[in-house]
Amino acid sequence: MREIFPTDPDGPEKLARYYVKNIGCRIAEVGFEVPAELIDFMDGAPTMPHVNMTLFHDYSVHDQFTRAGIEPHFPVANKDFRPENPNDGSLLYFTAEVQDGPVGVLFGWFVNAADLGANFWNKPVVPLFDRRHLPFPELHQDQWNAAEGFKIMNDQQGRE
Structure with missing residues (x-):
């Protein structure tokens, strides 16, 4: 991460906070x-x-x-959470992805989780995973469907 943010030692944390702010807003918007x-x-x-x-x-739509x-470059965000209604109790988990162009973050908050510790901002080397190999594929299914639709359209119009 320090190679991506060579002049800002807080760069990785700032990127993480950008995503957390987005996710926090999504949690609040569902109540x-x-x-x-x-x-x-x-x-x-x-x-x-x-x-x-x-x-x-994930370069499929890109x-x-x-x-x-x-x-x-387009922002996309999807989410899943339980319970489905805030009137049914406190939040138990919230998973989401936020993607801008070909890069994004898969976020998970779990009330009963032990120290998960798998976070990109505090690691010297950060793997950039292929979205197809991560959990919660249902969060991304709409994007894969859109990519397939765009591919069919592009093929029909003879675009290289």
Whole structure:
């Protein structure tokens, strides 16, 4: 990560906080209280014991947008959580992905998780996983469906 942010030692943490802010807003918009550890992390805490954040790449839609001559950077966010309704109790888990162009983060907050520790911002070398090899494929299924639709359109129009 230090190679990506060579002049800013806090760069990886800032990127993580960008994603956490986005996820916190998504939790609030569905009516749940944002977990305290997310707020604490936004306020400078170094860790979030119940969180896993994994960076990924997925070029499926990006490549089809490029073939069609369309700007391939677009923000996408999907989520899953339980319970489905805040009136049914406190938040038990929240998984989401946030993707901009070909790169994104898969986020998971789990109320009963042990120290997950698999977070990209505090590692010297960070793997960028292929989205197809990560859990919760249902979060990304719409993107894969869209990519297939764009591919069919591009093929029919003879685009290289």
